[in-house]
Amino acid sequence: xxxxxxxxxxxxxxxxxxxxxxxxxxxxxxxxxxxxxxxxxxxxxxxxxxxxxxxxxxxxxxxxxxxxxxxxxxxxxxxxxxxxxxxxxxxxxxxxxxxxxxxxxxxxxxxxxxxxxxxxxxxxxxxxxxxxxxxxxxxxxxxxxxxxxxxxxxxxxxxxxxxxxxxxxxxxxxxxxxxxxxxxxxxxxxxxxxxxxxxxxxxxxxxxxxxxxxxxxxxxxxxxxxxxxxxxxxxxxxxxxxxxxxxxxxxxxxxxxxx
Numbered sequence: 001x002x003x004x005x006x007x008x009x010x011x012x013x014x015x016x017x018x019x020x021x022x023x024x025x026x027x028x029x030x031x032x033x034x035x036x037x038x039x040x041x042x043x044x045x046x047x048x049x050x051x052x053x054x055x056x057x058x059x060x061x062x063x064x065x066x067x068x069x070x071x072x073x074x075x076x077x078x079x080x081x082x083x084x085x086x087x088x089x090x091x092x093x094x095x096x097x098x099x100x101x102x103x104x105x106x107x108x109x110x111x112x113x114x115x116x117x118x119x120x121x122x123x124x125x126x127x128x129x130x131x132x133x134x135x136x137x138x139x140x141x142x143x144x145x146x147x148x149x150x151x152x153x154x155x156x157x158x159x160x161x162x163x164x165x166x167x168x169x170x171x172x173x174x175x176x177x178x179x180x181x182x183x184x185x186x187x188x189x190x191x192x193x194x195x196x197x198x199x200x201x202x203x204x205x206x207x208x209x210x211x212x213x214x215x216x217x218x219x220x221x222x223x224x225x226x227x228x229x230x231x232x233x234x235x236x237x238x239x240x241x242x243x244x245x246x247x248x249x250x251x252x253x254x255x256x257x258x259x
Contacts, residue, residue, distance in 0.1 A: 003251050004217050005045035005224035006241050007202065008231045010035055012081075013053045015065050019229045021180030029232040032065060037072040039231065042238040043255030046076040048101070048172070048226060050128075054082025055104040055146045061088070063095045070096025080128050080172075084109075089116050093124065101126040101172055104145040107152055107159070110166055117167025126202075127163040128172040131156045131189055141189055148176050156189070157196045164197045171201045172226070178206030180229060185212055190220030202226050210236060210244030217250055 010017045010032045017035055018026040029035070036047050049069055051061045061082040070077050079092050080101025089100045100120075106113050106127055117125045130148050131141040134155075141156040160171050173193055175186035185206045194201045200223035203216040207227035216222040230236050242252045 002223070003045070003253050004222075004245060005202075006043075006213065006238055006245070006252065007046045007048055007224055007226040008035075008039040008044050008238065009048045009050065009204065009226050009228040010069070011050050011052045011228060012062070012065060013051075015062060017232065018052070019180065019232055029228075033068040033072045035232070036069045036077075039238060040073045040075045043242060043253070044075055044238050045224070045253055046078060046098075047073050048078045048080070049097075050101070051079075051081025052147050056149060060084075061092050061095075063091060066092060066095040066097060078126055078172075080126070085112070086115055086119055089120065089124075093120065099124050099126050099170070101128040103128040103130065106163065107143060107145050107154065110162065113163055113166040113168055117169070122167045122169040125168050126170045126172050127160075127168040128174070129156060129160060129163075129193075130174050130176055131186075132176040139188070139192070144176060157192055160193050160197050160201075164199050168199060170199055171197060172204060173201055175205035179204075181206050182208030182230070184208055185216045185220060185222075185225075187215060187220040190216060190222050194221030194223075200224060210241045213241050214245055214248045214250065217245070218248070 017029040020026040076098040078099040079097035084105040130144045134140045134142045143152045143154040178186045185203045202224040203222035204226040213225045216225045245252045
């Protein structure tokens, strides 16, 4: 059985890590390179770095911040935000990313997924989907872009399936409704998308404690679980989460505590 990954997320604005609730009320959480080093030492399986203001500001990724973060992490690094072309994806990979997430640009130009998968390999291409429950449509979610600012009219499940068909190697699925609430992942959303695609799905948005990570995998079908606030605030460590997952019978990579 494949190991289940635990992934801390660095939402970066103006070169600093921030965290809010439902994509608003952002609060400073620290320097991305320092947090990446801490999480790598704690046993993170990967780190996700999202330049969350790149798309709204219509600019490229902050490559210098990516470089600083990559040199401190020593675990696989996924970087997203502001990648609109193959050339920009190449630049992010050269700056130290192992995988690149596309969101707004992929919705605007779906062929970008296919072109990048052909050039760099689908294992490098992550499609990030920000999902919000569709008012009046039970059991359906809409894709939002530009940091959750703009509606698209796209159904999340249909878009996830199309992204997979176009060459995405992984889906990073964030529930805007659950983000920052600490009430747990949106398990219905996770189950629905996980059953609809054959590529890994990373659960994001809503983690409040170790039990939520177990539920995301067991009940939601997630291949990996991602969180930010509970790690940034030191409410729980990555080791706490992995210990709980292991106790629940889930296969995880355990890193020995420093002597």
